[in-house]
Amino acid sequence: MADPAPRAPSTRRRTMAEHLEDVLALVAPAPVADLGLDDAVGGVLAADVASLLDSPAFDASAMDGYAVRSADLSGATPGAPVTLRLVADVPAGGNLGDGPSPRVGPGEAARIMTGAPVPAGADVVVPVEETSTGRFVAGGPRGATVTLPVGRSTTPRRAHVRRRAEDVRRGDVVLAAGSTLTARHVSVAASAGYATLPVHRRPRVAVLSTGSELVPAGEVPGPGCLPDSNSVLLAAAAREAGAVVVRRGGVGDTVAELAAALDDVLGAAWPDDAGSAAARPDLVVTTGGVSAGAFDVARELLGSAPDAPDAPDASDALDVPDPLAPGRSTGPAAGAVTDARVVAVGMQPGKPQGLARWRGVPWLALPGNPVSAFVSFELFVRPAIDRLRGVREPRRTLVTRAAGEGWASPVGREQLVLVRHTGLDDARVVPAGRHGDGGGPGSGSHRLSALVHADAVAVVPADVTAVVPGDSLQVFLLD
Numbered sequence: 430m431a432d433p434a435p436r437a438p439s440t441r442r443r444t445m446a447e448h449l450e451d452v453l454a455l456v457a458p459a460p461v462a463d464l465g466l467d468d469a470v471g472g473v474l475a476a477d478v479a480s481l482l483d484s485p486a487f488d489a490s491a492m493d494g495y496a497v498r499s500a501d502l503s504g505a506t507p508g509a510p511v512t513l514r515l516v517a518d519v520p521a522g523g524n525l526g527d528g529p530s531p532r533v534g535p536g537e538a539a540r541i542m543t544g545a546p547v548p549a550g551a552d553v554v555v556p557v558e559e560t561s562t563g564r565f566v567a568g569g570p571r572g573a574t575v576t577l578p579v580g581r582s583t584t585p586r587r588a589h590v591r592r593r594a595e596d597v598r599r600g601d602v603v604l605a606a607g608s609t610l611t612a613r614h615v616s617v618a619a620s621a622g623y624a625t626l627p628v629h630r631r632p633r634v635a636v637l638s639t640g641s642e643l644v645p646a647g648e649v650p651g652p653g654c655l656p657d658s659n660s661v662l663l664a665a666a667a668r669e670a671g672a673v674v675v676r677r678g679g680v681g682d683t684v685a686e687l688a689a690a691l692d693d694v695l696g697a698a699w700p701d702d703a704g705s706a707a708a709r710p711d712l713v714v715t716t717g718g719v720s721a722g723a724f725d726v727a728r729e730l731l732g733s734a735p736d737a738p739d740a741p742d743a744s745d746a747l748d749v750p751d752p753l754a755p756g757r758s759t760g761p762a763a764g765a766v767t768d769a770r771v772v773a774v775g776m777q778p779g780k781p782q783g784l785a786r787w788r789g790v791p792w793l794a795l796p797g798n799p800v801s802a803f804v805s806f807e808l809f810v811r812p813a814i815d816r817l818r819g820v821r822e823p824r825r826t827l828v829t830r831a832a833g834e835g836w837a838s839p840v841g842r843e844q845l846v847l848v849r850h851t852g853l854d855d856a857r858v859v860p861a862g863r864h865g866d867g868g869g870p871g872s873g874s875h876r877l878s879a880l881v882h883a884d885a886v887a888v889v890p891a892d893v894t895a896v897v898p899g900d901s902l903q904v905f906l907l908d
């Protein structure tokens with residue numbers, strides 16, 4: 430049998446949509462736990478919730494007043510009222526004692542408060558202000574009769590009775606699986622008889638930034654150094670997206686240091702975990718070191734190398750042996766990296782992207798430029814976190830806006846432009862931050878000013894080379 434032909438190095442070029450599918454395939458929803466209603470808010474419900482109770486649970490008064498038989502009121506007017514005998518007093522809470530349930534017969538009335546069960550026989554509640562009582566005072570009923578109707582009312586137009594189960598019937602599904610729980614959801618759960626809900630536990634996300642040039646936030650950078658802003662950005666963004674986060678900044682640019690840092694976060698203590706040694710992150714996110722530099726350590730650890738030294742754009746020509754390249758299989762990462770890929774995604778910024786498993790834990794390696802890291806978070810990491818949280822369809826909603834300015838866009842790559850609404854006209858957006866050197870917004874993946882001024886991200890299709898004022902743009906809004 431002939432030797433198999435040597436495998437030609439394949440170029441992994443992916444569209445954003447394809448890369449997102451690859452990312453989502455790497456992660457699965459986090460395990461489900463029953464959480465108390467206070468802690469469940471923000472989580473994603475893992476199962477439909479059917480009400481254990483009718484709501485209202487009984488025919489209840491909607492007014493403070495008198496429960497009567499409507500037949501007794503027929504023909505009664507403020508000019509010719511009827512007088513009924515008081516036979517019961519029904520406060521809210523059904524504090525009725527052990528005696529027989531009250532009953533309202535012909536010619537009788539029961540004093541009743543809002544939310545209290547309407548006594549048998551009565552089918553109408555007349556508000557107190559439409560009766561001879563006028564208003565209730567604290568304590569028991571005064572007098573043995575009530576005369577009604579009085580005032581502006583004739584016979585009651587509304588029964589003022591909330592019917593049993595008119596809102597929710599026992600067994601009705603009141604909360605759907607996949608819902609992100611808000612205060613409103615947990616209040617409905619409480620009304621439906623639940624004290625806990627099955628919720629996917631919060632994803633545990635470890636954030637690492639690589640780069641020997643990085644100093645921790647607040648330290649004065651030495652020559653050639655700069656503050657580590659990416660790990661701060663990604664950790665905060667992951668937290669905002671619903672994750673529990675462990676952050677390690679400024680990991681040195683050697684394979685041994687990155688491997689050690691990745692192992693370190695695998696053993697990290699998690700704030701949501703009562704010290705169980707088994708807790709591991711659900712996702713590791715790194716930034717930096719995925720392109721073609723001599724110290725691009727994430728890429729090296731992912732086992733990649735530019736396969737052609739003269740490749741015009743190294744990250745367009747990537748083929749990652751999987752598992753690690755033979756030469757590295759005895760290094761610090763021996764056997765640790767699986768499913769590794771470094772890909773050139775047809776997007777700007779954010780082109781070089783890595784993904785793999787580190788000792789089985791999903792690992793997304795994002796580019797180091799701050800805007801690239803941010804855009805990569807929004808496009809890939811947030812959906813991954815959503816999937817871990819149990820969100821059924823982790824997708825961004827795009828809305829249409831008009832371009833308030835023109836700019837150039839690279840051919841063959843979708844362009845992600847941090848934009849802001851003009852304020853004058855909410856339907857128009859312009860690039861955010863400073864981009865006045867002729868490079869346009871597309872060349873600004875290092876520009877921090879855009880990050881704070883942006884309130885949306887425009888997604889310019891790959892075949893568009895120039896955006897002109899008035900063009901219709903698809904944008905997703907930033908929270």
Ligand SMILES: Nc1nc2c(c(=O)[nH]1)N[C@H]1C(S)=C(S)[C@@H](COP(=O)(O)OP(=O)(O)OC[C@H]3O[C@@H](n4cnc5c(N)ncnc54)[C@H](O)[C@@H]3O)O[C@H]1N2
Pocket residue numbers: 638639640642643655656657658659660716717718719720721722725742743744745778779780781795796797798799801874875
């Ligand atoms: N020869 C090539 N060079 C580059 C290519 C390419 O295809 N061929 N791609 C470029 C693109 S596109 C991007 S994006 C960057 C991605 O580079 P890395 O992921 O390797 O990132 P670094 O080189 O580590 O850093 C880039 C830049 O960002 C700064 N940085 C890094 N980490 C942080 C941080 N935690 N906080 C703040 N700033 C950070 C870093 O100092 C660099 O200035 O590669 C291009 N090069």
Ligand code: MOO
Pocket residue numbers: 776777778779780781796798801874
């Ligand atoms: O793709 Mo890089 O992210 O253009 O700056």
